[in-house]
Amino acid sequence: MHPGANKARTLQRLAYQLGVPRERVLAIGDGNNDIPMMRWAGYAVAMGNAKPAVKELAHRIAPSIEQNGLAVALVDIFKLDAKEVFDS
Known part of the structure; x- marks a missing residue:
């Protein structure tokens, strides 16, 4: 792996390529x-x-x-149908 590679740079590059502004990017982590x-x-x-x-x-x-x-957070943030998400 390139020594300058990290999750932030990768996410930034992906958002740029997709035309998604930074303020609309969601990141979830634990470490x-x-x-x-x-x-x-x-x-x-x-x-x-x-x-x-x-x-x-x-x-x-x-x-x-x-x-x-992760599922609980995404259901809440994106206002998904929890029953549909958790029962599938």
Whole structure:
């Protein structure tokens, strides 16, 4: 892997290529390696099991991964039908 590669740069490049403005980018993480990505994104979600430094910068803290935190956060943020998501 290139020494300058990281999640933030990758997300930034993808958003640029897709024409998505930074403020409309969502990043979800739990580890210290997610911090630059979460700082760059317009909205950051930390998993419930995230490191304290990750939780500090998040706009929202989701339940832990063991509690389907990613799905719970996405259902809430995007106003999805929870029954449809969790029953499938």
